[in-house]
Amino acid sequence: MSEKIYFNFQGPWSDAATELLCSDTGSWRTERPVLDEEKCILCGFCAMYCPIQCIEMKGQFFHSDLNFCKGCGVCARECPKKAISMVPEGEFK
Amino acid sequence: MADKKKKKRLSKVFDYLKYEDPFAKGVSFCAGCPLERLVRFVPQVMGNDIVITGTPSCSAPVLLGQNGKSWHKLSYYGTLMTGAASNATGLARYYKRAGIDGTVVCFNGDGTAADIGFGNLSGAAERNEPFVYICYDNEGYMNTGIQKSSTTPFGAKTTTTPVGSNERGKNLRRKNLGLLLAMHKIPYAATATLSNLEDFAKKLLKAKEISKKGFCFLHIFSPCPTGWGMPTDTGIEVCRKAVQTNYFPLWEAENGKFSFTKEVKKPKPIKEYVKLVKKFSHLTEEEIEVLQKDVDYEYAVLKQLSLLDQECPLPD
Numbered sequence: 078m079s080e081k082i083y084f085n086f087q088g089p090w091s092d093a094a095t096e097l098l099c100s101d102t103g104s105w106r107t108e109r110p111v112l113d114e115e116k117c118i119l120c121g122f123c124a125m126y127c128p129i130q131c132i133e134m135k136g137q138f139f140h141s142d143l144n145f146c147k148g149c150g151v152c153a154r155e156c157p158k159k160a161i162s163m164v165p166e167g168e169f170k
Numbered sequence: 171m172a173d174k175k176k177k178k179r180l181s182k183v184f185d186y187l188k189y190e191d192p193f194a195k196g197v198s199f200c201a202g203c204p205l206e207r208l209v210r211f212v213p214q215v216m217g218n219d220i221v222i223t224g225t226p227s228c229s230a231p232v233l234l235g236q237n238g239k240s241w242h243k244l245s246y247y248g249t250l251m252t253g254a255a256s257n258a259t260g261l262a263r264y265y266k267r268a269g270i271d272g273t274v275v276c277f278n279g280d281g282t283a284a285d286i287g288f289g290n291l292s293g294a295a296e297r298n299e300p301f302v303y304i305c306y307d308n309e310g311y312m313n314t315g316i317q318k319s320s321t322t323p324f325g326a327k328t329t330t331t332p333v334g335s336n337e338r339g340k341n342l343r344r345k346n347l348g349l350l351l352a353m354h355k356i357p358y359a360a361t362a363t364l365s366n367l368e369d370f371a372k373k374l375l376k377a378k379e380i381s382k383k384g385f386c387f388l389h390i391f392s393p394c395p396t397g398w399g400m401p402t403d404t405g406i407e408v409c410r411k412a413v414q415t416n417y418f419p420l421w422e423a424e425n426g427k428f429s430f431t432k433e434v435k436k437p438k439p440i441k442e443y444v445k446l447v448k449k450f451s452h453l454t455e456e457e458i459e460v461l462q463k464d465v466d467y468e469y470a471v472l473k474q475l476s477l478l479d480q481e482c483p484l485p486d
Contacts, residue, residue, distance in 0.1 A: 097194040097239070098235065098236060098239040098241045099194040099196045100197065101196060102195075102197070105201055119180070120180065120181055121180045121184060125181055125184070125367060128199070128202060128203060128210075129206065130193075130195070130210050131195055142195065147202070148201065148402075149405075150202065150401075150402060151202055151402075151405055151406055154403040154404065154406070154407060155406055163403075
């Protein structure tokens with residue numbers, strides 16, 4: 078054990094320094110958020126309220142990381158311009 | 171259109187998110203649970219050097235980790251519901267004595283804070299221990315199967331207060347936990363919710379500052395989509411309605427001086443909040459009136475307290 082482990086992102090009960098657990102939460106999704114770039118005003122409300130924090134600035138717009146998006150729809154509901162719509166996953170397969 | 175130039179008007183909340191999110195991207199919270207936003211928000215604002223202690227609750231499977239692995243990079247100490255605040259006391263005293271500059275956050279649900287661990291929470295508040303106690307209030311024991319707790323409001327349907335021929339939801343009223351803790355004359359007590367993130371971030375930073383000297387209590391309203399019967403996308407909407415109807419007013423008390431941080435000028439009737447949540451769907455007009463009276467009473471008490479121009483700080 079290193080001499081001072083406290084507050085170095087490493088607690089006595091976890092091995093966070095090596096790797097983190099991560100589930101495939103993208104597979105839970107039944108609907109996918111689709112952004113209409115015409116209507117987006119870049120307020121960032123979707124990225125702010127996203128529970129998973131998977132919406133990030135990609136290029137010029139906010140897009141969600143579909144590997145982790147659970148499809149809860151909070152981003153679509155909170156968008157002040159209704160620029161995000163939830164489209165069923167079946168339409169993409 | 172990529173060529174169209176748009177002015178970037180980012181929300182002010184992003185100025186408060188100064189630290190990285192220490193959690194893995196895919197964690198096992200229910201889809202749309204505001205609690206997930208809450209656990210990510212606390213370290214994003216307060217910094218990744220906080221130590222979290224917590225109890226068996228909805229947050230525990232993620233905060234505690236599974237199979238010897240961790241979901242996040244924070245330090246976490248899992249403890250029992252009967253001694254949550256006592257454990258945090260020990261940690262806070264150790265860091266103080268060792269001269270380590272750290273913030274201890276005791277992160278519990280309403281079952282621990284209001285029912286099982288209320289005794290030692292009250293004790294820690296009375297002793298003015300230097301840590302932050304965050305209670306996320308989802309109005310019931312959601313992790314064990316939606317049983318009622320003492321913060322469950324009047325009329326709510328849970329598995330221990332069912333709706334049938336003999337019973338119509340909880341027939342008792344809720345405990346106002348924030349007010350109870352503020353009456354311990356602690357340096358800082360506040361309520362916050364996830365629809366007003368800027369207000370919440372300010373309160374977290376204030377709590378971090380004040381917790382170097384004394385006890386801070388934050389009461390966070392966090393709806394439960396699974397237990398309350400809400401669509402997964404309405405988590406933030408329900409928080410906002412709870413503030414607008416004064417069901418969950420946002421206030422803070424610094425050294426006993428009460429003030430509203432968001433005063434609703436024209437509160438909406440509680441009916442608008444009730445219709446969003448399925449656990450209230452059986453309520454009749456008279457029963458909604460009982461809930462309205464309860465909400466009005468709690469608000470009136472707070473209003474009178476906010477008019478008092480008095481403080482009672484502890485001398486240094």
